Amino acid sequence: MSYTEDYKVLKKIFSSIDDKLSYGSIDIYKKEFDSLAYKLLPGVTKYHCEKHDIEFSSGESYQDDKVGAKDIDFNKEDTEIEENKHFNYFIVMPSGLKKASKLTFLFHGFNEKDWSKYLPWAKSICDTCGHAVILFPIAFHMDRAPKLWSDKRAMFKESIDRKKRYPNIVNSTLSNVAISMRLQEKPQRFMWSGLQSYYDVIDLIELFKKGKVDLIDPNFKFNLFAYSIGGFLAQILKYSNYKNYFSNSKLCLICSGAVFNRLSPVTKFILDSETNISLYYYLVEHIDVFMKKDNMMRHFINEHKEAKLLYEMMNFTRLREDRESYNLKYAKQIYAVTFKKDHVIPSYEIRNALQGAYRNIPINVEEFDFPYEYGHEVPFPYDSKDSDLVDKAYSLVFDKICKFLTIEE
Numbered sequence: 001m002s003y004t005e006d007y008k009v010l011k012k013i014f015s016s017i018d019d020k021l022s023y024g025s026i027d028i029y030k031k032e033f034d035s036l037a038y039k040l041l042p043g044v045t046k047y048h049c050e051k052h053d054i055e056f057s058s059g060e061s062y063q064d065d066k067v068g069a070k071d072i073d074f075n076k077e078d079t080e081i082e083e084n085k086h087f088n089y090f091i092v093m094p095s096g097l098k099k100a101s102k103l104t105f106l107f108h109g110f111n112e113k114d115w116s117k118y119l120p121w122a123k124s125i126c127d128t129c130g131h132a133v134i135l136f137p138i139a140f141h142m143d144r145a146p147k148l149w150s151d152k153r154a155m156f157k158e159s160i161d162r163k164k165r166y167p168n169i170v171n172s173t174l175s176n177v178a179i180s181m182r183l184q185e186k187p188q189r190f191m192w193s194g195l196q197s198y199y200d201v202i203d204l205i206e207l208f209k210k211g212k213v214d215l216i217d218p219n220f221k222f223n224l225f226a227y228s229i230g231g232f233l234a235q236i237l238k239y240s241n242y243k244n245y246f247s248n249s250k251l252c253l254i255c256s257g258a259v260f261n262r263l264s265p266v267t268k269f270i271l272d273s274e275t276n277i278s279l280y281y282y283l284v285e286h287i288d289v290f291m292k293k294d295n296m297m298r299h300f301i302n303e304h305k306e307a308k309l310l311y312e313m314m315n316f317t318r319l320r321e322d323r324e325s326y327n328l329k330y331a332k333q334i335y336a337v338t339f340k341k342d343h344v345i346p347s348y349e350i351r352n353a354l355q356g357a358y359r360n361i362p363i364n365v366e367e368f369d370f371p372y373e374y375g376h377e378v379p380f381p382y383d384s385k386d387s388d389l390v391d392k393a394y395s396l397v398f399d400k401i402c403k404f405l406t407i408e409e
């Protein structure tokens with residue numbers, strides 16, 4: 001089966017997955033996960049850092065009350081959103097394999113609501129590397145977001161209201177209005193939900209290591225594969241190297257690797273322009289001012305390596321040498337695939353970040369270009385009139401990715 005055929009069939013059968021489904025050379029298992037790290041999120045009045053045994057009161061350092069949703073409770077506190085606490089992840093296994101000892105964690109992009117795009121990717125890694133692929137959702141994405149946020153009628157109405165409120169807004173759509181409104185209201189959500197995702201993955205790895213997930217051999221080895229904004233999560237995991245778990249893990253990035261203020265995320269599918277301004281204001285320009293008022297944010301960025309890494313990745317010039325020291329340290333274990341016509345995360349910004357301002361970091365950043373229409377969100381279109389070319393391009397890129405990801409005996 002070609003990539004395009006695999007995509008179409010997998011998308012269809014995955015939408016009705018129960019506990020398990022089989023397709024050709026792969027089995028896909030649905031697994032449940034309970035997040036403990038949701039306790040970090042905005043929404044309560046008391047917080048506790050277990051590592052340092054410190055208490056914090058609610059440190060709401062930033063709130064934009066003008067964003068307002070009329071009919072829908074977008075402003076539900078993060079800690080109250082049950083979907084984000086109890087949710088499913090998926091394990092894509094080579095067909096018939098009962099226990100996997102080699103894994104690839106796959107992290108998705110921003111504002112993604114279903115896994116379809118990634119299913120053929122996971123299948124390719126399974127088929128070529130023989131790895132199990134772990135599809136683990138980032139906080140408030142995929143099934144971790146309330147269904148309402150992808151309700152077309154309700155979101156269309158919100159987007160109309162939003163355009164009235166902000167007449168000059170660019171790219172407000174029913175697809176991005178929920179995430180845009182929430183992040184504009186509290187841009188610090190980007191930091192806390194990023195950290196929740198980080199701690200969730202660490203907790204998942206601990207579960208695997210304790211033998212609590214029957215499909216995973218507790219002595220597993222693993223690599224990381226991340227698309228777009230999932231690359232922040234993967235880089236933070238790799239670089240913070242919790243308990244040295246990640247020392248031997250390779251990291252493959254696709255359409256990813258640039259720092260936050262070098263992205264152009266204002267598109268119909270990602271963010272609208274008003275939210276981009278808020279994120280820029282908070283994360284890129286003035287987070288240091290807000291840290292002075294927000295004891296918990298300050299504590300995490302100053303005392304937790306993972307939070308400091310995320311903070312460094314928001315602005316190209318912020319602690320650039322520290323950020324580049326990690327890229328240099330792990331250069332041989334990183335491979336980045338970029339696309340010439342990716343205008344959201346341009347190739348040259350990926351090079352700027354990964355190879356460093358002075359191009360002295362030997363990370364392999366490989367740029368591809370294809371003779372068909374494509375873009376950041378969909379590098380391998382599913383309904384192209386040039387599906388043969390797409391299939392060929394996909395094979396070329398994924399042969400390289402899989403070769404890099406394969407864990408040798």
Ligand SMILES: [Zn+2]
Nearest residue numbers: 049051052303
């Ligand atoms: Zn702490």
